[in-house]
Amino acid sequence: MQDPNADTEWNDILRKKGILPPKEAPKEDDETEERVPERRSVVKTYEDMTLEELEENEDEFNEEDEAAIEMYRQKRLAEWRANELKKAFGEVKEISGQDYVQEVNKAGDGIWVVLHLYKPGIPLCTLINQHLSALARKFPQTKFLKSISTTCIPNYPDRNLPTIFVYSEGEMKAQFIGPLVFGGMNLKVEELEWRLAESGAVKTDLEENPKKQIEDKLLSSIRCSLPTRKDSESEDED
Known part of the structure; x- marks a missing residue:
């Protein structure tokens, strides 16, 4: 009997007629x-x-x-x-003295920490907390903290408020203590950002100190308001 799987002309004809099944692949x-x-x-x-x-x-x-x-x-x-x-940061977290070591000294490798000591009812402290909230959103890789001064450091004097400490890997890198350091209620968020950038806590996109721009404008306006030498001589002649 002829092999039905053999490649012959006769088997091809039988497959076309449906008499033999199609040839199986190996x-x-x-x-x-x-x-x-x-x-x-x-x-x-x-x-x-x-x-x-x-x-x-x-x-x-x-x-x-x-x-x-x-x-x-x-x-x-x-x-x-x-x-x-x-995901870890992006806002200002409130801490107490009990949280200090864990949140500040043990924040982690490569983590910068900005801690604001404040008291409610001090307007400049309130302003700085507002500025820090904006900066925390802008620089989520930096850990921003705040704490009521006396709950964090017992008997911390109010005359030293506001106070900002900057830490990295458990070491203090910068400190800003007292209202005079911040320049009072005229403090702009860009000025605070520049100071934190100088300490290394944030990487700012500001090209120069915004405080310097304000000072230059102030000096320019003062010069314009001062009488010139000719004006002084005219007044003396009169």
């Missing part, structure tokens, strides 16, 4: 087709995986993939850390 080819797409899908979609999925599937990757996957893993970790930092 099993080895089927296995090859199934293996190749599976391997390609793993390589192609690793960039869409989370870090947890990468760890679960890392046994499926060969040596050629390891370098690319490690680079991608580091990239995703950096993005995750940056996002976590942004």
Whole structure:
């Protein structure tokens, strides 16, 4: 009897008539087709995986993939850390003396801390708290804190308020103590931002000290209002 799977002209005619079934593909080819797409899908979609999925599937990757996957893993970790930092801050947090060590001294590596000691009822303290709220939103990577002075430091004198301490990795980097340092109720948020930037607490986009611009304008207006030498001589002659 003739083999129905043989490639003969007669068998081709019988297949067209429906007498013989279509010729089956070799099993080895089927296995090859199934293996190749599976391997390609793993390589192609690793960039869409989370870090947890990468760890679960890392046994499926060969040596050629390891370098690319490690680079991608580091990239995703950096993005995750940056996002976590942004989520952590962004507002001024109220603390007490009991929170001081944990929130300030143990804030973490690379974290800058701005602590405002204040008291309710002091207008300049209220103004600075408003400015710090705006700066906390602008610089979410910096940790902004506030605390009523005597709850944070017992017997802290009111004459030293407002007070701002700037810390980094547990060490004090700058301090601003008393109303004269801040220039009174005319203090602008940009001026406070510049001072914090000088201490290293924030990375400002201001190109120069806004206080200097105000002082230059003030000096210019004073010069314009002063009488000139000729005006003085005319008045003396009269």
